Amino acid sequence: MYKLFLCFRYLTRKGIVIFPVLAVWLCVSMLIVVYSIMTGFVDRVRDAGKELMGDVVIQSTLASGFPHYHGLQKSLAHLPCVAATAPLISTYGIMNLPEYQTSAEVQVLGIKPAEQSRVSSFGKSLFWQYRAPLDAANDLGGVRFPTTAAKLIAWGRTRLDAALKTYQQHQQAVSKLKPIKGHGWIADIQRHWQVIKREDYRQAQYHMDRVYRDLRFVEKLPPGMSIQSDAQLRAVLIPRAPTFKPPAVALTHYPSAAAAPKNGCVVGIDIGLYSRDRFGHYHRPPGVRFSPVILTVVPITLKSTLASPQSRRFEIIDDSRTKVFTVDRHTVYAPFHVVQKMAFMQQQDLLSGGVRPARCSEIEIRVHHDQNQAAVNRARDQIAAAVRRFTLNHPAMEISGLSVMTWLQEQSQFIAAVDKERDLITFLLGMMSMVVIIVIFLIFFMIVRDKTRDIGIIKAIGGSEMGVGSIFVLYGLLISGAGTLLGVVTGTLFVIHDNWIHDDILWRIFGITIWNRRVYIFSRIPDQVSPHTVLVIAGLAILAGLLGAIVPAMIAASRDPVHALRYE
Amino acid sequence: MANLLELVDIQKSFRMGNAVVQILAGASLTIAEGEFVALVGASGSGKSTLLHIAGTLDRPDSGAVIFKGQDMARAGRFERHRFRNANIGFVFQLYHLLPELNVLENTLLPAMVAAPWYKALIRARPGKALAVQMLEEMGLGGRLKHRPNELSGGERQRAAIARALVNTPSLLLADEPTGNLDPRTGQSIIDVLVRRRQQGAYTMLLVTHDTAIAKLADRVVRLEDGKITAA
Structure with missing residues (x-):
């Protein structure tokens, strides 16, 4: 019992544990973020590659x-x-x-x-034969079914009025902007603020265009047409072929x-x-x-x-x-x-x-x-x-000279390159994460030195070598467990909200753009986290903590209690 | 009265650089159940070493440590850990309390060593009633949640005594328990040890330089040239 008890006490009452917890936390978080985003990117590339052509292609040389x-x-x-x-x-x-x-x-x-x-x-x-009508079905499909085309048209016009009003507000706000003169950080902040306003105006314009387009699609329907479900709305708006x-x-x-x-x-x-x-x-x-x-x-x-x-x-x-x-x-x-x-x-x-x-x-x-x-x-x-x-x-x-290839063979060079890039970055980050093991080892070594007398006391009251060793092994597990838990939670939250962090925090507040959507083929940063990936990274992090703690724990276990009690 | 502990022809030497220093050269001592024995001797004469060997913290090079008829010097490692936890209470000159634990937790530690691991999860505190009672009797009732660095030297030593007694050991080994305290506080500590011995009927082997304290013992023995002689 004393092993668990002492572990918890050392964990909660020794300030130095914050450093290995921090190291594990950051590494776990970093690995989850990088691996998830890179994997999401690779998956999208693969999906795009797969959808681009048939599953099997017969070609002539x-x-x-x-x-x-x-x-x-x-x-x-x-x-x-x-x-x-x-x-x-x-x-x-x-x-x-x-x-x-x-x-x-x-x-x-x-x-x-x-x-x-x-x-x-x-x-x-x-776009015009699939995505735009799909957008219209999605945007207007929030109504209660069954409905009629007339109701959808009325709803579309209401949306258009609201979008127009918002657009005019942004337009008015932008028209009042005056050039910022001068230098310095205050002027920079003011300029950035103007950039945000202009961007909001452009978004309002984009939104209004889309609302108008949605309306045009439903206006083509006979007003008396009855629409029973969302699926039917899609079927009537999106061309069959x-x-x-x-x-x-x-x-x-x-x-x-x-x-x-x-x-x-x-x-x-x-x-x-x-x-x-x-x-x-x-x-x-x-x-x-x-x-x-x-x-x-x-x-x-x-x-x-x-x-x-x-x-x-x-x-x-x-x-x-x-x-x-x-x-x-x-x-x-x-x-x-x-x-x-x-x-x-x-x-x-x-x-x-x-x-x-x-x-x-x-x-x-x-x-x-x-x-x-x-x-x-x-x-x-x-x-x-x-x-x-x-x-x-x-x-x-x-x-x-006919050849028969799967889509994967056809695009192997391109997909393999992206796959390798992800593996390389993960490997490099994994190597960097070895630092965690070293940090835990050093801090534990210091803790064991600091706790030499405690080891003597524990042995004097009947604690065994295995008991003392397991205190420090458990301690390592708890530290890496705490860091891993924090890393999993923050890393996962970061990935799930990465687009919001990027757009609403980094860009809006600090004016920083990392994922330039004008350049990247995908509009959204990948934001999916695989539970399997999280489990593997968490398992490795806990193992790293264990490896970092095991040698100092063995040193602690083998301490002679008489010498330990005399240690100053 | 039956013998509780017999130290028979204990030999112990230490290597210091290239030299081998013989600390104990055939020390023998028999302590009866309930007896209070004071061990005196010059500094460096091997008193603490003998105490550690008696408490199975250290092994002699040769000789026997017979506790209730069983030679603990030849017992296995785990047996000696269990034995020490169940039968021996140590009181040290420098208190040796764990700084991360409060007074009550320090006192309960030997009881926790004997308890199964899952009791930590259910926040059980084996021996808590006895520990609280002892600490209150020793005047530490209002200090249960205090950490060692918030206590005076006398309070720390009383907490260390409570820790040594929480498992109701048969033998209390005290290594100059007053050596770090002023005479008045030291006397109060000795009073506690003597009073508790009378209540709990444990046997006590106490190492001291103080002749006044030694006089309180049933018997005083001297360690000289690695051997025990009557004082």
Whole structure:
């Protein structure tokens, strides 16, 4: 009993214990924060990478693609592991925006939007055809169901009035701001205060735009329409399948679109047309949507030589955000058959007679049970076998050099690099945390020296070597336990509230921005804590405390009581 | 009266640098149950060493420490810890109270050593009634929650005596308990020890330089040249 009792007394009445507790606390907290944020970042990168394409991809090593893709798709559809397939044409070209007098190198992806949405998250990456109506459903779906479209419209107008009022208040506040003259910290604080006000004004503007957009979506519904549930509201607002067809509004409001052939295209969000604020919100200038785009691609012949460039006019009907920066920065999506023709990959009649079959660059495949990577790997093997069988019956495909890869293999270099970065930082922090063991060891060594006489007394009243040793081992466990508990609580709270700490404390009060959302692909700092990670870090911290305490405890246990009593 | 403790031909030497110093050279002493024996001798004669050996804190190089017929010098480590906790009470010249504990907690410590670990969790205090009673009798009733650094020398020594007696030991070993106190306070400490001995009937071996204190004992023995002689 005395061991536990003395432990508690030493813990509560010796001021020096604050230092090892502090060391363990900070290290545990730091490891939880860094590991959670890095893991969250890696997970998001992986998720984005996974959603970007099908689970399994059949590619050709030739830029000119491979033929008989339609037959191959039909053949694959019979495999029990295959849920959906979609062909894709990938080529490079120049995007020219005549109204903005700008051009850029882009990757042009020819896709069938409905099919592509079944194998990847293309549909969910679209703003006007998925995210904006989803926002409207979420923003207006807080009403009591069943309801009617008329009620939703009324509710949307009320929200718009309130948003407009807030916007006007911020606008008025900003219009009264005067330039701050002078130097020094007071002037700096005043300037920072003005920055906050302008930022609040921009947020009010962003909010008003969103409320207005929400209203426009519900205004399209017949006012008498009855809506029974949140799910039904989403179903009526979000299109079932994405399309490249410009909506009717484009033809009525934008004469340039009305005059053009009806080819829509989708641009990556980071292609340079949209600005992004410090909260990660994209601002879409009204003129960008439905503005004309001239896409020029250079077809590649079967002999891998360049043919004459092909240009065609499209209208931007939507923007896509996959959260993979290189994709969002350089990709334009256009209708499959249009791009196929531009890239000379359509079916062709040969002068010598006969037909050259149409080609594509990839077939992307969604498999069943795709959350299980082992299942994806098994599906890849089955698909590869099916491709080999199909190739045997189609000799023209043999020279196409087809490869069958999972999404993870396809993006292995990128994901492995992020994984390694996280592991490296965790390893370095872990090494730094070794300091905890040394700090505990040194402090315990000092405590044991300080307690030499106590050890003699405890032994004089019948305390055993093991008893004395266990006092200090328990002491170490309690110290590391207390530090670990504090570290787990503060580290977890920090991670869960990291966006609030970053935006409302660091930036608003101190003007510090660490996570620059204009630069990072993700708008929010990862804020998920894995219980498994917390348990492992807590276990390691307690073990570190034990290791730091065990040698001094052994020294204490082996003290001769007679010498200990005479110690001064 | 039956013998409580027999120290038989105790030899003990210490190494000091390259030299070996013989402290005890065949010291023998028999103490009967309930007897109060005063041990006197010159400084460095080995009185404290003999006391430590009698209390099984130290082992002799040779000889026997027979307590109620059992040779504790040959007993195992754990047996000696248990024996010391149950049968021996130590009172030291420098009190040796634990500074982090208050008077009551210091007094209860030997009782806690004997108690199972889980009693700490239920905040049980074995021997508390006896400890409080003893401390009140010793005039420390109002000092139970005070830490040692808040007490006078005499109060500390009384707390140390209460600690030594809380497990009602058979043998109290006191190593110059008044050596650090003024004569008046020292006398009060001796009064406490003598009075408690009369109440509790424990046996006492007391090391002292003070002849007046030695005179209070039933018997005075002298340690000289490593051996016990009658004073």
